[in-house]
Amino acid sequence: MKMKRLLYLGFAFPPRVSGLFPELQPAGQIVETSLVESIRPHFEIRSIGVASVRVEGVALPSNPSPGLPNALNLLDKPPEVFHRYRSLWKLERAYRSWQKTGWQPDAIMVCNLSPIYNGFIRWLTRHARPLPPLILYLADSVTLGRKVPWFKAFRYRFKPLVYPEAAMLPFFRACVGVSVTAEAFFAPRGIPWLWLPNGCDPRRAIKPHPDQIEGPIRFGYFGALAKYTGLPALLKVFTARERAASLHICGYGKAKTKIEAACRMRSGLRFYGPRTPDECLRFALNCDVLVNPRPLWPGNDNNFSSKVFEYALSGRAILTSKVSGIDAVLGEKAYYFDEGDFERSLDRRLEELAAIPRTELRRRGAAIQERLLRHYSWAQQGEKLARFLERVVTPQSCQP
Numbered sequence: 001m002k003m004k005r006l007l008y009l010g011f012a013f014p015p016r017v018s019g020l021f022p023e024l025q026p027a028g029q030i031v032e033t034s035l036v037e038s039i040r041p042h043f044e045i046r047s048i049g050v051a052s053v054r055v056e057g058v059a060l061p062s063n064p065s066p067g068l069p070n071a072l073n074l075l076d077k078p079p080e081v082f083h084r085y086r087s088l089w090k091l092e093r094a095y096r097s098w099q100k101t102g103w104q105p106d107a108i109m110v111c112n113l114s115p116i117y118n119g120f121i122r123w124l125t126r127h128a129r130p131l132p133p134l135i136l137y138l139a140d141s142v143t144l145g146r147k148v149p150w151f152k153a154f155r156y157r158f159k160p161l162v163y164p165e166a167a168m169l170p171f172f173r174a175c176v177g178v179s180v181t182a183e184a185f186f187a188p189r190g191i192p193w194l195w196l197p198n199g200c201d202p203r204r205a206i207k208p209h210p211d212q213i214e215g216p217i218r219f220g221y222f223g224a225l226a227k228y229t230g231l232p233a234l235l236k237v238f239t240a241r242e243r244a245a246s247l248h249i250c251g252y253g254k255a256k257t258k259i260e261a262a263c264r265m266r267s268g269l270r271f272y273g274p275r276t277p278d279e280c281l282r283f284a285l286n287c288d289v290l291v292n293p294r295p296l297w298p299g300n301d302n303n304f305s306s307k308v309f310e311y312a313l314s315g316r317a318i319l320t321s322k323v324s325g326i327d328a329v330l331g332e333k334a335y336y337f338d339e340g341d342f343e344r345s346l347d348r349r350l351e352e353l354a355a356i357p358r359t360e361l362r363r364r365g366a367a368i369q370e371r372l373l374r375h376y377s378w379a380q381q382g383e384k385l386a387r388f389l390e391r392v393v394t395p396q397s398c399q400p
Contacts (some may be wrong), residue, residue: 004393005103006043007132008036008068009120010050010111015067017055027223027306028139030277031198032111033066035137038199038382039389046071046103048091050116053077065276076116084160088119095124107393109135109176113168115161121171122163133392138177141165142299145185174392176385178304180325194388197329199381200309202373206281208315208366213288217354217361220287220316222250222280223307225259228300230293230321230342235259237346239266245354247291250275250283277310284314288361289335289353292320293346296339300324312372317361319349329376333367 012032013021036047049055049070056073072094074087098104108124110117113136124131138144144165174192177183186193219238225231231251238247249263252274263271275283284290290311294300304324311318312330320326321339335353338345353361 003042003044004106004390006039006045006389007105007108008045008047008111009108009117010036010047010068010137011114012036012047012049012066012068012070013051013055014049014070014073016065017067018065021053030066031139031306033068034199034201034378035381035385036068038378039386042382042386043389046098046105048072048074050074050076050087050114074116076114080115081160084115084119087116088123088161091116091120092123095120095128104130105132107133107135107389109137109389110172111137112139112141113163113165115159118163118168119161121168125171133173134171135389135392136169136172136175138175138179138182139303140178140299141182141302144182144302146298174388176388177302178306178324179302180328181301192388192392194385195325196381196385197304197325197376198306198309199376199378200313200372202377204278204281205313205369205373206285206315208362208369211285213286213358217245217289217356217358218248218287219245219319219350219353220248220250220284220290221293222275222283222290222310225249225251225253225255228295228297229305230295230297231259233295233342234291234293234346235262235269237343238350239269240343240347243268243350243354245350246270248272248283248287250280280310281314284311284316287316288358289317289319290314292318292326294321294323294326294339295342296323309372309376312368315362315365315369317353317365318368319353329372330368331371333364333371335364 010032012029018029036045047068047070049068054075072091074090075083076087077083121134175186176194176196178197180195183193183195221231223229246268248270250272260271263269272283292305292308294305300323305326308318308320308326308330317335318330319335322336323339327336335349337349
């Protein structure tokens with residue numbers, strides 16, 4: 001049987017490029033790369049990337065950073081009117097060229113709802129015959145299911161290629177979402193849905209081994225430093241009292257200078273600069289408990305904290321909220337706090353874990369790692385996604 005063709009519209013850099021920009025979407029880069037590669041055995045794939053920096057023609061360092069061999073790389077940065085319409089024109093031209101040479105996708109999967117891809121989807125519906133089924137890969141959305149204030153909706157009307165999500169969703173035949181709670185939006189509308197909360201690569205897992213950590217328990221965090229991650233709130237809770245523990249932070253983002261300064265002022269805090277995904281795993285080996293303080297922040301119900309998969313690869317114990325179905329992935333061996341009672345619950349859990357023997361923490365961490373490697377490898381997630389896409393492309397196969 002001829003392998004079906006899939007066009008993927010996303011945001012991943014080409015291989016090695018992310019090593020040049022360590023603070024640009026490191027989490028999304030590894031997730032998108034792994035997602036697409038996981039279904040490559042099942043589909044003939046061409047991928048497109050959109051970035052806020054030019055990636056064509058740059059001198060690439062010798063590094064193993066992940067990426068996709070994109071058929072086309074597009075640019076979205078100020079001035080938006082020029083770059084967005086130019087990128088849209090390049091994408092339309094490339095699509096016509098592929099069709100002329102006999103490459104017609106059987107399906108198109110689009111990562112999130114963004115200006116250039118929204119414009120392309122609307123162009124496709126007017127010009128593509130046949131129109132391939134469109135599948136939304138919902139990795140993040142701040143406004144899905146929420147009413148946009150009138151003044152913001154009015155302002156968006158003047159932004160190039162920006163369309164309300166409510167106006168774009170009817171174009172899609174199915175949705176793959178990373179958050180389990182997002183299903184409540186799609187299921188009542190009869191839109192086929194697959195929950196796919198990312199995955200992990202067993203080759204990157206750190207095998208349990210004796211370590212040399214002594215003294216008070218070390219809590220750790222790595223990832224973005226923005227409010228939506230809960231890191232500023234974690235700092236507030238952690239420093240609200242004297243603790244027999246320390247907190248080690250490895251992160252990136254606009255708040256880096258502010259948080260680094262705050263860490264210098266407290267003896268129990270230590271800050272580390274941005275690191276590659278594999279370097280973050282090695283950073284985790286110097287911690288006892290990795291904290292994912294994901295709060296009930298607008299939009300967090302439509303994304304998934306990919307760092308819990310990275311945390312699990314390190315084999316360390318994990319303390320986390322349950323936002324977006326994290327507890328269904330990590331299982332009973334993880335430690336949880338109540339995001340609905342954020343500060344009080346997190347404070348109580350930090351105190352409890354600071355008194356738990358390291359042997360128990362290591363046992364819990366190893367159990368979480370074993371669970372995710374067994375049930376959430378990218379190979380397994382790719383099989384699941386491929387079966388779902390096949391049903392969307394050939395819906396008659398779903399008939400009894």
